[in-house]
Amino acid sequence: MTRVDCALTVNSNLCDKFSVTRFPMLFWGPPKKFIGGGWDPKQEKSEIIPIENGQTADILLGWINKQLGRSYGFDDGKHEKEHLQANTSDSGQIAKAIYDIEEATFTAFGIILDHKMITPATRASLIKFLQLLVAHHPSKRCRKGSAEILVNFDDLCPSQTMSVNNEKAESCSKKGALGNYHICGKEVPRGYWMYCRGSKNDTRGFSCGLWVLLHSLSVRVEDGESNMAFRSTCDFIHNFFICEECRQHFYGMCSSISSPFKKARDFALWLWSAHNKVNERLAKEEASLETGDPEFPKAIWPPKKLCSSCYLKTSKENGKIEWDENEVFKFLVSYYGKGLVTLQKEMEQQSGSQTEKIVAEEVVGSTHAVVVPVGAALAIAxxxxxxxxxxxxxxxxxxxxxxxxxxxxxx
Ligand SMILES: Cc1cc2nc3c(=O)[nH]c(=O)nc-3n(C[C@H](O)[C@H](O)[C@H](O)COP(=O)(O)OP(=O)(O)OC[C@H]3O[C@@H](n4cnc5c(N)ncnc54)[C@H](O)[C@@H]3O)c2cc1C
Missing domain, CATH: 1.20.5 (Single alpha-helices involved in coiled-coils or other helix-helix interfaces)
Known part of the structure; x- marks a missing residue:
């Protein structure tokens, strides 16, 4: 749900686009239709519908239930809170993150196009990251979508014309042909987060989804690909992550690695440790500035509840943890590997419905093995x-x- 205050001048254009004439004015529709969309009372067919009589909570809930064919009650909110709190300590929750990884992949690609971030200097690093996604993205439809973009990349965003002709460079932005590609299929974006849903509108979401994507890639690469995956990840964040501070910090951590990774285990553990360094720094910042999500305070990960065998010793003096890195690696592989793709089974058990089975298969695929030959993808570059x-x-x-x-x- 999104709330817009039409009394603020900054929202005037948006409120005009939706013909807002009274307060409160409620609209219902698929989240993606709201992006760049609008509502006009004279328009005959629109997927965005104004809720005419939503003045009381009872009437509004009744209206929503009718639209969804459900019978939600006000107590259901309690379960949502349970979901939020269970998130960090329940290993089963990670299965929901497959949706967030898709959402984050779409968002990352959208930001790159919106901000015209593909330049002669960054083009190669996007191609390398796409290769990684084609081979190891945990979602089958994102692997497929990335492969389609990769295969057509030279036509969609030709390198020769980029530096000399600005008009042609437009083709590498949202306005060009690249903007027509759905990197994770037509179902995405859904417009909401599941595992990465914050308790406030402006917390978690994309950056959480991006971390989960990076960890899930790190446990899927082979030893021989580990250094390529490390470099691709570092360059991708450096060139395309919209948060300047994050890019600088992350690149600093990347630059501290002097010899190439030879083992996938080392890369996965490096990323885990880098993420913990960010957590440690932000824990202090968020505590003093109150900028974090109160339901998800930053902490060293994994907590003992998730992996007690990961902990060897915790110093009583300074709280420093001595990790059993073999156990941490095992845990990462199970959490971001198998754990992340258990959704198919879970959904089959819960619904038994054939349609959902098909959807789940589309999300996960039968295995997370390479679907597109890496050799072909490399050669394309x-x-x-x-x-x-x-x-x-x-x-x-x-x-x-x-x-x-x-x-x-x-x-
Ligand atoms: C590459 C990168 C660098 C960033 N740098 C900064 C920065 O410098 N400053 C800033 O303000 N924000 C930074 N961010 C954003 C920040 O790290 C969080 O993503 C954001 O605050 C949302 O936090 P979250 O609570 O959703 O958990 P996140 O930190 O986003 O973590 C997402 C999920 O990953 C799991 N997780 C947590 N720690 C680990 C770990 N060590 N290993 C494996 N899994 C783990 C947990 O299940 C967690 O719910 C960065 C994000 C990225 C992707």
Whole structure:
């Protein structure tokens, strides 16, 4: 839910677009229709509907229940709070984060296009990160969407024209063909967060989803890819994360690594430790400035409740933790690996509905293994002249794989 104060001048244009004439004025519709959208009383068909008689909570809830075909009561709010609090200590909650990873992927890509961040200097790092997503994104539809963008990247955002011709550079922004691509399929964005939902409108969300995406990638790469994954992650954050302070800090941590990673374990543990350093710093800042989410205070992670075997010793003097890094790595692999993709089973058990099964399969896929050959993706980055041929090979392989996958499912 979003609330807009039409008494503020800064919101005048927005309120005019929605023909707001009274207070309160309530609208109902799919979240994405509100982005850049509007409402006009003369418009005959619109997915945004004004709620005419929502003056009391009872009437409003009745109206919402009718729209959803549900029978929510006011007590259901209690469960939402339980969900929020369970979040940090219940290992099952991570399964919901698959939605947030998709949302974060879409948002990150949207920001890059909105802010015209693809330049001759940053283009290669986006391609490298797309390669990582194609191979290891935990959501099947994001792997597919990233692969489509990657395969067509040289046509959509040609490197030769970028530096000399500003008009052509527009093609690498939202206005160009790239803006028509849905990196995680048409279902995304949904306009809300699940695992990363804050207790306030302006907390958590995207940055939480981005961390979860990075951790989930770090536990999926092979030893031989670990240094490439490390570099791609560092460069991606450095070039495309919108928060200046975060970029600087994160790049500082990246630059402190002098010898290349040889093991996926080392990269996953490095990212975990870097995230904890951010948590430690923000815990102090948020406590003094009260800028954090009160339901999710920053803390060293994982808490003992999630992984007691990760803890060897905690110093009584300064609270410093001695970790069992083998256990931490095992925990990361299970939490961000299998834990993250258990949704399919969970949804099947809960609903038993065929439609939801199909949706779940779309989200997770049968395994998190490489769907698109990494070799093809790598080649795409360097061999733009062989682009058409590679795209053809890639598409044919995809078809074969799809065929194989469907045949296997039928066994
Ligand atoms: C790369 C990066 C750098 C950032 N740097 C800054 C910064 O310098 N200053 C700033 O103000 N904000 C920074 N942010 C944002 C900040 O870290 C949080 O994302 C934001 O405050 C929201 O916090 P959150 O409570 O949702 O938890 P987040 O810190 O976003 O964590 C998301 C989830 O990850 C899990 N998690 C927590 N710690 C770890 C860990 N160590 N290893 C694995 N999983 C973990 C938890 O389940 C948590 O719910 C950064 C974000 C990113 C992605």
């Amino acid at each position: 360097v061999a733009s002249c062989a682009f058409g041929a590679l795209a053809y090979i890639w598409r044919s392989r995809q078809k074969n794989r799809k065929y194989k996958y469907n045949s296997l499912k039928n066994i």
